[in-house]
Amino acid sequence: MSMDEYKQVFLESIDAIENISKHLQPKMPLLSELQLTTRQESIMILFIRQENITMSEMAERLGISKSAVSQAMNKLEKEDLLIRSINENNRREITMRLGETGIELKRQFQAFERSIIQDYIAQLPLEDIKKVRDVIVALDRIIQQGETTKDV
DSSP states (O other), X not given: OOHHHXXXXXXXXXXXXXXXXXXXXXXXXXXXXXXXXXXXXXXXXXXXXXXXXXXXXXXXXXXXXXXXXXXXXXXXXXXXXXXXXXXXXXXXXXXXXXXXXXXXHHHHHHHHHHHHHHHTGGGSOHHHHHHHHHHHHHHHHHHHHHXXXXXX
8 A cells, every 4th residue: 555545544534533523522512612622621531531530640641741731720620620629638639529510511421422332333343343443552552652762
């Protein structure tokens, strides 16, 4: 396969993912209403999926500084999505929990995931879904290895 063919398949894949996103976005009305930045949305989705994550772990997972996470948190607190507080057992540590709006967003997000799986993903053979997952995981590994060797 030539580089042009790889490029074509890659661009078609990106277009399909963007189209999927565009069609599914209305299923999360609260997320649209909040007008969060991409970083703030990423923080919320990460926290919804893993509520015991620390700000340091969040920064590492998102590839941003702790300061950037902290800045994004200001808007999330203002919207009552996340609440930061000092850990009484270790006063140097900040804990986070969902605020009332965050709890509603989590409920919508879980309903959204169930809906997508039931309405669309379950229409595809499970083996095909597993192959897509395997390809994405393999691509992630290749990219990580490539970026790691560039840093050396």
